[in-house]
Amino acid sequence: MNSESQKRLTARVKRIAGQVTGIERMLAERRYCVDILNQIAAVRSALDALGVELLTRHLETCVLGHGSGSEHESAAPMSQEQLLAEVKTALGRFLK
Template sequence: MDVMTDPTTTAEPPEATAEAAPGHRHGYHDAKDAYARRMRRIEGQIRGIARMIDEDVYCIDILTQVSAATRALQAVAIGLVEDHLGSCVVEAARSSQEEADEKVREASEAVARLIRS
C-alpha cells in the first residue's frame, strides 16, 4: 500500500496514554531541550525531502535522505526508551511491583512498535 494512502499513516500525534503524577518529571525532562533541537533538525530534513520531491530530484538521492531522517528518528526513540527505563520504570519499581509491571509492559509494547516500524 502506498504511504500516501495508508490509513495507518497519520500526521496527528497519538493521544497520551499516561499522565505524570503531580510533581513527577518524565524521564526525558533533563534532555528536553536537546530532544527539541533534534526534532527541529529532523523537521528540517523532512521539509528538505518534500522540496526534493517538488524539484524532481533523483529517486535514490531522496531515498538516501529518507534513510537519514529515519535513522535520526530512531536515535530519538532509543534515547526516549533509555530515559523511560532509567527513570519512569525505576521509579515505578521503587513504588510497587504492580506499577513496575505496568511500566515494563508499556516499555515492551513501545519497543515492539518501534521494531515493527
C-alpha cells in the same frame, strides 16, 4: 526531564523536521530518486536515534526510578508487571 535534555530533544526534532522539509523540496524539484531515498534513510536513522534516547530516558526515570519521585509527572502508578507490559508494548511499536 531536565531543561537541558528538553532543549536537546527539541533541537533534534527540529533537525528531523528540516530533513523532512528537505525531502518535500527534493520531490518538488524532481531530484534523482536515489538522492531522495538517501535522505529518507537519514530521517529514519535520526528518528531511530531519537526513539532510543527517549526509550532510554523512560527506562531510567519511569521504570528504574518508579516510585522514587523521578518518574514523569504524567506517569500512572503501576505495578512491576504493568511497567513491564508497558515497556513491551512500547518496544513492540518502536521496533516495527
